[in-house]
Amino acid sequence: MPRYEFRCTAGHTFDAIYAMADVPDRSPCTECGADASRRPTAPHLGRTGSAAFGLIDRAARSADAPEVVSGAIPGASSRRPTRYTDNPAHQKLPRL
Template identity: 55%
Template structure:
């Protein structure tokens, strides 16, 4: 639900949540009880990038519609392991 800013003639400023179809142009001030008009403000935009939103959407979608795998990944996609000839590397633990 969108947040709207209101300001009264006394200078009190506050935010209120209304649906877009029911937002009033004037309301009673919460602090002083006077008449408060809707103020024009910049929209509240998210600082998250589109990749963050894609991740959130994918996570929410996978909770209800998990991806189904019908075959194993191909073996040709693996990179060959590099072989070292350095004798000091032989003493290192293997993973």
């Protein structure tokens, strides 16, 4: 939802969030309770860089069409763990 800036007659400014269809021209001040009028402000578009938007788009796409991994996970060991050991104490353990 958009954020709107209001200023009361005492000079206090505050931001409020309203739906675009429900935004009032006046709102009570959060500090003194006086009648505050809405001030024109610039929209906060483009606050994030293209890298951030790319990350958001990739995250949204992965919900419906996740990327398929065809190789090993980076940093994971490619060799299998040793199943049997030469330690005599391990020979007494139950087999699975």
